[in-house]
Amino acid sequence: MHLPAVLSLLLVVSTVQAFQYTELAQFIDSHQEEYVETLRDWVAIESDSSNVMRRNDLHRMMELVAQKLRLMGGTVELVDIGEQELPDGQTLLLPKVVTAQFGTDVNKHTVCVYGHVDVQPAKLEDGWATDPYNLTDINGHLYGRGASDNKAPVLAWIHAVGAYQALNMELPVNVKFVIEGMEETGSNGLDAMILAQRDTFFSDVDYIIISDCGWLSRRPALTYGTRGNCYFFAEVEGPKQDLHSGVYGGTVIEPMTDLIGILDTLISPSGKILIPGIREAVAPLSDEEWKRYQDIQFDVEDYKNKIGVSQLMYSNKVDLLAHRWRYPTVTIHGIEGAFSDPGTKTVIPAKVTAKFSIRQVPDMDPAMVKKQVTDYLHSVFAKRKSPNKLKVTMVIGAKPWLADTQHPLYEAGKIAIKRVFDMDADLIREGGTIPIARTFQDVLGKSIIMMPIGGFDDGMHSQNEKMSRYNYIEGTKLFISYLNEVSQIQKTSV
Numbered sequence: 001m002h003l004p005a006v007l008s009l010l011l012v013v014s015t016v017q018a019f020q021y022t023e024l025a026q027f028i029d030s031h032q033e034e035y036v037e038t039l040r041d042w043v044a045i046e047s048d049s050s051n052v053m054r055r056n057d058l059h060r061m062m063e064l065v066a067q068k069l070r071l072m073g074g075t076v077e078l079v080d081i082g083e084q085e086l087p088d089g090q091t092l093l094l095p096k097v098v099t100a101q102f103g104t105d106v107n108k109h110t111v112c113v114y115g116h117v118d119v120q121p122a123k124l125e126d127g128w129a130t131d132p133y134n135l136t137d138i139n140g141h142l143y144g145r146g147a148s149d150n151k152a153p154v155l156a157w158i159h160a161v162g163a164y165q166a167l168n169m170e171l172p173v174n175v176k177f178v179i180e181g182m183e184e185t186g187s188n189g190l191d192a193m194i195l196a197q198r199d200t201f202f203s204d205v206d207y208i209i210i211s212d213c214g215w216l217s218r219r220p221a222l223t224y225g226t227r228g229n230c231y232f233f234a235e236v237e238g239p240k241q242d243l244h245s246g247v248y249g250g251t252v253i254e255p256m257t258d259l260i261g262i263l264d265t266l267i268s269p270s271g272k273i274l275i276p277g278i279r280e281a282v283a284p285l286s287d288e289e290w291k292r293y294q295d296i297q298f299d300v301e302d303y304k305n306k307i308g309v310s311q312l313m314y315s316n317k318v319d320l321l322a323h324r325w326r327y328p329t330v331t332i333h334g335i336e337g338a339f340s341d342p343g344t345k346t347v348i349p350a351k352v353t354a355k356f357s358i359r360q361v362p363d364m365d366p367a368m369v370k371k372q373v374t375d376y377l378h379s380v381f382a383k384r385k386s387p388n389k390l391k392v393t394m395v396i397g398a399k400p401w402l403a404d405t406q407h408p409l410y411e412a413g414k415i416a417i418k419r420v421f422d423m424d425a426d427l428i429r430e431g432g433t434i435p436i437a438r439t440f441q442d443v444l445g446k447s448i449i450m451m452p453i454g455g456f457d458d459g460m461h462s463q464n465e466k467m468s469r470y471n472y473i474e475g476t477k478l479f480i481s482y483l484n485e486v487s488q489i490q491k492t493s494v
C-alpha cells in the first residue's frame with residue numbers, strides 16, 4: 001500500500017476511535033441517574049462479611065451481581081467455594097463467587113476485572129450523618145457503606161461493558177469478571193477457587209485489573225503496590241464468668257490487665273514495632289524509591305487536616321508516604337468481651353480477645369510473622385506469671401503485592417487517564433490490602449494493574465464513606481477508555 005493510503009487508513013482508524021469514545025462518554029453522562037440508582041440498590045444490602053448474622057444478605061448480594069451480569073448476556077456462574085470455619089468451631093456457607101465472561105474472540109486480549117461487594121460493618125450510631133445503607137446524595141457526594149469500597153467501582157466496570165453493548169460497539173477486548181463477597185475478611189476460599197480454575201476460567205486471561213483502592217489526592221492515579229495483612233486474635237481467659245469488680249477486685253488476676261499489658265509491648269509510642277524479627281525482614285528503601293516519593297505531589301498539611309489530627313507520626317512527605325505504603329505497622333482494632341457500651345458497668349470481664357493486625361510489606365512472610373508474634377506474646381505473657389490462659393491465633397495472612405510499572409498495562413493506563421481527565425497519572429502504592437492480588441500474580445503468573453477511581457477522602461471503612469458522582473461517572477469513562485488502550489498492547493506482552 002502507498003504511504004498516503006496507509007496514512008489515510010490510520011487517520012480513519014483514529015477518527016473512528018475518537019468518535020467512539022465521545023459517543024460512549026455521552027452515553028455514560030446521559031445514564032448517570034440510572035447508575036446512581038443501581039448503586040443505591042446495591043448499597044441497601046448490608047453485605048457485611050464479618051458479621052455472621054448478615055450472611056443471608058451477602059448471599060443475596062452475590063445473586064444480585066450475577067443477575068445483573070446475566071441480564072447483559074454474559075456467561076455467568078455462581079461458583080460454590082465451600083464453608084468457613086468460625087473461631088467457635090461452627091461452619092458457615094461462604095458467599096458464592098460470581099464469574100462472568102463477555103466475548104470469546106481469540107484474536108483479542110482477555111482482561112479479568114476483580115472486585116468485591118462485601119463491606120465493613122457500619123451502624124448509624126457509629127457517628128454516621130446519614131443511614132449507612134441508604135445511599136444519600138449530598139452536594140454530589142454519594143454517602144453509603146461500600147459506596148467506594150468497592151460497590152461503585154464494580155458497577156462502573158459493569159456499566160463500561162454495558163455502554164459498549166448498548167451502542168452496538170464491539171468490545172475491544174474480551175472481559176471477564178471475578179466478583180467475591182469475602183474480601184474484607186481475607187478473601188476466604190478465593191485462593192482455592194483460583195487454583196482450581198487456573199486451567200479453565202483463567203486459562204485465556206492475559207491481564208488482571210483491580211479497582212479497589214483510592215487516589216492519593218485530586219489527581220487520578222495508578223497503583224503498583226499494596227501492603228499485605230496478618231490479623232491476630234489474642235484471647236486471655238481467667239475466671240469462669242464475669243465478676244463484680246467491688247466484690248472480687250483485688251483478689252483476682254484480671255484478664256483485661258494481662259491483655260493490655262501484652263498489647264502494650266507490640267509497638268512503641270514512636271511507632272517502632274517491638275516484635276523481634278519483624279523490622280529486620282523489611283526490604284530497604286532504595287534511592288530510586290525515595291526519589292519517586294519525593295517527586296509525588298502530596299500536601300502533608302492537607303492530609304493532617306483531612307484526618308483531623310494536630311500531629312502526625314512523621315512530618316516530611318517521603319517518611320509519611322513510605323510509612324503509609326512500604327513499612328509494616330501494628331494496629332490494635334478492638335477488644336471483644338470488654339465493656340464498651342455507654343454508661344458505667346463495674347465488671348471484671350472473664351474473657352477478653354484483642355484484635356490487632358500487622359500490615360505486611362516486601363520481604364515479610366506471613367507464616368514467619370505468625371510464629372514471631374505468637375512466640376513473642378507467649379514469652380511476654382510468661383513473664384507476668386499469670387494463671388490466666390493466653391491463646392494467639394492468626395485469622396488472616398495476606399501477602400503484599402508489587403508490580404512493575406514499566407509494564408505496558410501502566411503505559412495504557414496513563415494514556416486512558418490523560419484522555420478522560422486531561423491530567424498525568426500519579427503512580428502510587430496503597431497501604432491497604434487486597435488479599436487476592438498476590439495470588440493472581442503467584443498462581444496465575446498474570447500481570448496486574450490497579451486502577452482506582454475512589455477519591456482520596458472517601459473514608460473507606462470509616463463513618464460517612466462516600467463516592468463522588470464525579471469519580472463514579474468519570475471513572476466509568478476511564479474504564480471504557482482503558483479497555484480500548486489495552487486492546488492496543490502487543491499480543492506478546494505477558
Ligand SMILES: CC(C)C[C@H](N)C(=O)NCC(=O)O
Pocket residue numbers: 149150183184212213214226229430431432433434460461
Ligand atoms: C484501600 C484498600 C486496598 C481497600 C480494600 N477493599 C480493603 O479495605 N482491604 C482490606 C484492608 O483492611 O485493607
